[in-house]
Amino acid sequence: MTLEFILGHLNYWLFIILMMTGFYIVVSRGNYVKKIVGLNIFQVSVFMFYISIGKVQGGTAPIFPVDLNIDPNVVYSNPLPHVLILTAIVVGVATTALGLALVVRIREEYGSIEEDDILEIEQHIQAEENSEHGSAMGGRA
Amino acid sequence: MDVLINLVLFGMMVTTALAILRMRRLFAVVMLSGVFSLLSALLFVTLDAVDVAFTEAAVGAGISTVLLLGTMALTSRKEKMPRKFSPIPLLVVVVTGAVLIYGTLDMPSFGSADSPAQTHVAAQYLERTPKDTGVPNVVTAILASYRGYDTFGETVVVFTAAVGVLILIGGFARRRDEEEEGTD
Known part of the structure; x- marks a missing residue:
């Protein structure tokens, strides 16, 4: 690995580091708005x-x-x-707008934009449905 | 000199990205994402892509920020306390990054004039554009003339996204009013 090789490839590595920072925001944070910001960072790194x-x-x-x-x-x-x-870039903004519309809709339906809260509510709904079906089967299901 | 400018801009962008990771107030996160877009526009200028820099500054830093602010106003302003630290996301990110860096080792050096990307059709476009279209800006000539149908396809994508957004949140005000009447 010569200095010339490192200088010639440094830019690519810097973009990859930036891309992975965006990726980390997407997978490690539970807030949906922040996830979309992370996706934007990822996307801009690919552009660069x-x-x-x-x-x-x-x-x-x-x-x-x-x-x-x-x-x-x-x-x-x-x-x-x-x-x-x-x-x-233009298509990226269109997809961002669609993602944000989904976030607004999720907030309307669940009252939260945190992944943890929404998973909890989902589990609750699932458990309620299960017990309902169970009693409809006479407790045999 | 170019390397130095790139390094400084890159350092600022990584700092911004890390600040976005740490911040919990969404307003600050949205503003920093606008800052990030502007910094990337600066980097596009140093990479000779002035048209891309314009678009990124106008669309990426402008419209995206407005959309994010609108969403923030309709949802919440603060992120919940972060979950407990888990090593799995970090591991996934580090492994993915390492694989990508391994992939770049075979790539031609940055800026080399004999890389496959430069020696294929790019020279043809540069040579023919003045004769074929008479437009001095090659990027505009390709976008609107040679690849006009692709740009039309892009418009279709934007239209589809707009229809999707309208379907998703079209009746927002109406639904909210109905809900308020229901609770009163």
């Missing part, structure tokens, strides 16, 4: 990873001069990941 693949050392943004007189010595970065991620 994609964009960093398109970067060319010494390059510039892929925008030509207005008169389209292109200097062949200028290096431009790869525009394709940019297009892909532009689409992904």
Whole structure:
């Protein structure tokens, strides 16, 4: 492992560390709003990873001069990941909105947005249903 | 120099993410997520993706924050006391991260001009865009001209999400009023 290799791959590792921080927020915290914020962090890290693949050392943004007189010595970065991620950002906001609508609906139904509380309520409902079915079967079920 | 800027921005982003992890007041969490988006927009600028930086700053930091604030207003402002620390999530995250880092070892170096991503069709797009479309911004030309149908598909996705949101919380005010009448 040479210094050159480490410098060349450092960016990827930094994005992965950031991505895993977001992932940890999603799996370890019970609050649904916070889970969605964690998902956003995860998502933005993936975007940064994609964009960093398109970067060319010494390059510039892929925008030509207005008169389209292109200097062949200028290096431009790869525009394709940019297009892909532009689409992904907008779709990401759409999915975030859908997730947040689900959170609002959950709060309306259960009166809480904490995973622990909701699991408890669910268990309670399940137990009640079971005992109801049991008595309907004459206590034999 | 580039490496230094990247490192500083990255350090700020990790600090923000850790603060989001620790904070229990949701208002602070939402604001920090906006800060995180703006920092990532800065990083996009250093990576030559100015269009992505615009979009991230406007949509990621703007609209997302508004949506999160709206949700917070309709639900609760504080997170419950965190559960007892469990090592399983941490273990899962560390293992996943290690596997991903192992996966990057075979990747071409950051910024190398001869990586597969640069040598495939990207050069073709850069060469043809001025002749085919006359648009100076290659990203715009690809998004709206070469890949116009994909952008249309994106619009369909956004429309579907909007319909989903309306179905989920459409009658919110009406239901709340009915509930209040019921309890009185």
